[in-house]
Amino acid sequence: MARYRLHHSLGRRQVIRHLHRWAKRHFSTQKRCRHQKLTDARLVALLLSRFVFKHPYPSIWWAMLREDRSGLPTYTQAFTRGQRLLARLEALACPAESIVEVVVDSMPLPVCRPKRGKRCAFPGARWGFGTQGDVFGFKLHAWVSPRGRILQYLIRPANLHDTTVAYELNARWGEFGGPKIIGDKGYCSLGFVYPPKKNTRYDTGWRSDRHPVLRRRIETVFAQLVEAQIRSVQTKTLGSLRLRTVLAVIAHNLSQP
Template sequence: MDNLVELFCAVDDFCHQFILQWETQLITDGTRKRKRSSAMSFGERMTIMISFHQSNHRDFKNFYIGLVQRYWTEYFPTLISYTRFINTMSELIVPMCAYFETVKGKPTGISFVDSTSLKVCHNIRIPRNKVFAKTGKRGKGTMGWFFGFKLHLLINHQGEILALNISPGNTNDRTPIPDLCRNLTGKLYADKGYIGNKLTEKLKRSDIDLVTTVRKNMKRKVISAFDRAMLSKRYIIETVNGQLKNISQIEHSRHRSEAGFMLNVISGIVAYCVKKQKPRIKISKSELETMAV
């Protein structure tokens, strides 16, 4: 349980600094409302959410009732019921997003971008979906049509997540790129879905060199051997997407609210960020220096 204690200490230290500043900046409408505080702190509840996405459990209910309430009571002495925990989960979205900003990676000069689908229901149940009827959209990816959202991910060559964006499923992959690359410089590698002269020129003005593969009906571009090697290793971001879906469980069809969906996604991403072993590309210092020339 050393990892659990270590995770709680890091999360709780962050919460002690963030929560007070956050609550003082909240805007109210002037009416007095009853606010029932939870017996568990923000740090405890965030630790449980992150731990769920690090475990092998497929649904949160079995994780909370079968593991947390049976074996972790000594670590969480003021543990609340499962129903009460679910009712307070929406409070964790903003702190979890803020915590992501502290655990995300830093630019290394070599970045990869890609998008992946976040399906919220099976295709045959699209007409009956009420939770995401107004926000989810139909989109098409490499695996066919889906209903839900897209996760746009930006990572460095060490497998660390630099930025992310969640958009409706019908969003063009190129649309969120300028916002994702706001604090980025260097090489950005992507697939042919990101080809576009306007996007390339816009990124170039921000000192970002967009390198993509080419379509079959396009002329081959002359690129350096280093860029060709990095394009061949673009599978790293697909590996990250696979771990987010299969290990961190950021995609499932059991959501009962939009708030639950958002917390599930960001908690799973934070769980990946705090993981020590990540997929990475080994690049020597001499290769990095060659790229900079």
């Protein structure tokens, strides 16, 4: 995946130009029918731009884009087309690459505030617990490289234990060259490198002079995703949650050196 130093200081047009350059490599640059207002590549670039500028409201951001660009479709039309490209976006978000070490962790993706959880009918959402307390919704489980790139991720209900989902992530372990997987004490299981507990009777592979620094890397990545509005509760379907997550992940990876 090509990487760009994307930042809001570049200006809106310049950022969108960089995103469009990447999108043209993977999406169509031709309009499929006469009434289509923009190509798939241009649409993806415009959708990604919101996460670079960390705007919390997608409809307002799209309205701002329409002020500068005449002929854009409505946000509802753009969102519907984005849903159709979801499978392609998810395939491009995390290509396999050979790596020596990865860091694994999870972060909550709430679909509503806790006080409304009993009345929320979001399909698949469950009660779970995070470092900030109870959460109703899902969790994002991810592998992050030492340089801060998101290598792969899964969205699962919040009530599933981190180790359970980590074994799902391990299904692609061979595609990444068999790296060491570094976790926290929540990943107290064979196959992971984690800080030893008081009653641990074997070497977990944890090295206090190196691994705590790597652990802070994934916390920084999650903080950047939260700043990019990945944790907004304005979502009604799992498809929209998946689309918002994959766009945030791609925008993050493209901004890494």
